[in-house]
Amino acid sequence: MSSSKTEPETNYQTLLQTHPDFIIDEKKGLCFGKVPLQSLTDHYGSPVWVINADILTSRFQKLSKAFLQNKMDISIHYAVKANDHLAILDLLAKEGAGVDIVSLGELKRALKVNINPRKICFSGVGKREEELKAAIQLEIGQINVESREELHLISKIAMDTGKKAAICLRINPDVDARTHHKITTGLAENKFGIAYEQALQVYKEASQLDNILPLGFDVHIGSQISSVEPYKKAFLKMAKLVKQARKEGLEVSVLDCGGGFGISYYDEKESDPYALANLMQGIFSSLNIRICIEPGRWLVGPAGILISKVVRRKNNGPEAPPFIILDAAMNDLLRPAMYDAWHGILPIQAEIYKRPLEKQNIDGPICESSDIFARQRLLPQLRENDEIAILDAGAYGHVMSSSYNARPQALQLMIKDKRLFVIKPRQTFESLWNNETIPNG
Ligand SMILES: Cc1ncc(COP(=O)(O)O)c(C=O)c1O
Structure with missing residues (x-):
């Protein structure tokens, strides 16, 4: 599926059926491997990567079992x-x-x-x-x-x-x-x-x-x-x-x-x-x-997500789908820009799911037309400060991140035994230029 053009119509309910590690709880909102994602950005900021070690381990065990059998x-x-x-x-x-x-x-x-x-x-x-x-x-x-x-x-x-x-x-x-x-x-x-x-x-x-x-x-x-x-x-x-x-x-x-x-x-x-x-x-x-x-991908891809916040909802006319500008960008997750890759997107807060469905363009804030996450994606209406999870981002996600546009690389979290661990802090601004020198004269 291409994200550079209009996408084939998809349904987030189908996504939930094909991704049983995600459930939407009426009160807690989107949960990943039974862990609610709702308050994560309050503690850790946004965007943030989450790797679920329990899912990764069970995928490895399933793979080895198939061959050992x-x-x-x-x-x-x-x-x-x-x-x-x-x-x-x-x-x-x-x-x-x-x-x-x-x-x-x-x-x-x-x-x-x-x-x-x-x-x-x-x-x-x-x-x-x-x-x-x-x-x-x-x-x-x-x-x-x-x-x-x-x-x-x-x-x-x-x-x-x-x-x-x-x-x-x-x-x-x-x-x-x-x-x-x-x-x-x-x-x-x-x-x-x-x-x-x-x-x-x-x-x-x-x-x-x-x-x-x-x-x-x-x-x-x-x-x-x-x-x-x-x-x-x-x-x-x-x-x-x-x-x-x-x-x-x-x-x-x-x-x-x-x-x-x-x-x-x-x-x-x-x-x-x-x-x-x-x-x-x-x-x-x-x-x-x-x-x-x-x-590589089979083991770790479904075990990871990228959480991002809506920075702006921007309307370019009553007929056009709104642009939902996230705080995550192609410097974080490059796959859509590089391979036209399609990633599932699910809102996090429970209340978002009560809103009407609407076709929306989901974009990053970088000044590149390829900084796109989805085109005309049918989702409950997204508004400023809403949070979304970009699914299946565990493989070829953070490893391909850069700090393009002087954007510090996002914090990484790991869920292990349903507990949360920071496995890499957010990059500091200072570290963006720490090793740079200005030649004299
Ligand atoms: C030589 C080699 N082995 C293994 C892999 C892993 O591939 P995948 O992540 O699709 O399983 C790659 C990735 O392209 C590769 O180049």
């Missing part, structure tokens, strides 16, 4: 890029997750919460030498190699440091994930991975390098994938590749199936972990191979 040898590597807050990494690590990282910064975050380096896998198309060196010195579980060039650089670094680097080759299967073009990664035209046709040759090369331990292959075809069909196509190709490699006498012990599992932003069906586990089981069980997955 199939008796699969599975490693779950949480994709740190989706939300890299230490509290989230710590929580998932304690549940038994490993991590998928894409930078030295993410590696340091993982180490900060004591994730065992063996449970770290390192993805990314442009890993720098210093990043690879750090990973190799730590002997992390697996580096997902994106090119022949990178393979040889890893081999050289491993030799120089006297280590052996465990690697998987990331393969580009040229499969359309049928998702937004900006989050599609498995087509030949995308920069990611080694072309399927070259995979075997590069794997042979890897097997001949002294300081390389080739574990197998990796594939990640995109994000917010809602059907199993693209996965099926990609996985069948990967299974074929594993068989071909083994036929050539090469050892293959790991198949990393990436992430990309879709969630329900409105009424789409979210990826069913049991369906995915069944699919993988069906295709890979005869291969006797360890399967890795790298989910």
Whole structure:
């Protein structure tokens, strides 16, 4: 759904049905995982992020249960890029997750919460030498190699440091994930991975390098994938590749199936972990191979919201829908501006739900026409100082925040065991310029 044009008509009642973690209590207003959101901004200001740790934990447990039920040898590597807050990494690590990282910064975050380096896998198309060196010195579980060039650089670094680097080759299967073009990664035209046709040759090369331990292959075809069909196509190709490699006498012990599992932003069906586990089981069980997955959005997306206050209700004529200007903006949640992403919006105060429904444009205050949260969204009439929750903002939300327009980044809260914790205070104005210097003369 595009938020830059008029949206297809949606109904917040449907949103409540597809998002059972939200209920509207007649007195307490909107509750998230049974916690009322009504008075939060009085204490913490606005906008404010809320991550519900209980929801996150139960999603992780549901995912692992689906795969364990199939008796699969599975490693779950949480994709740190989706939300890299230490509290989230710590929580998932304690549940038994490993991590998928894409930078030295993410590696340091993982180490900060004591994730065992063996449970770290390192993805990314442009890993720098210093990043690879750090990973190799730590002997992390697996580096997902994106090119022949990178393979040889890893081999050289491993030799120089006297280590052996465990690697998987990331393969580009040229499969359309049928998702937004900006989050599609498995087509030949995308920069990611080694072309399927070259995979075997590069794997042979890897097997001949002294300081390389080739574990197998990796594939990640995109994000917010809602059907199993693209996965099926990609996985069948990967299974074929594993068989071909083994036929050539090469050892293959790991198949990393990436992430990309879709969630329900409105009424789409979210990826069913049991369906995915069944699919993988069906295709890979005869291969006797360890399967890795790298989910990000599916785990943390529905566990997070962004709360914002209405700063202004602005009418540009009796016929036009009113503009509801929030105090949150694209610098907080970039997804609508960047991907035309649709996010559910629910008013917080109980009394708002008694007002008439009206089509309203929901915008941020930034001087950019892309600073939009919704177009002609049918909601109870919103007025100044009303509060709303933007749903499914736990993944690719705060991590993509900036302080554009000199707007301090919003405070982050975590709900854990129904209690509230500040996990990051609001950025101070001073910190916006603390490290800046003015050259003399
Ligand atoms: C290599 C890799 N693995 C995993 C992920 C996580 O994807 P998602 O959050 O859609 O599960 C990404 C994100 O695009 C990725 O690039």
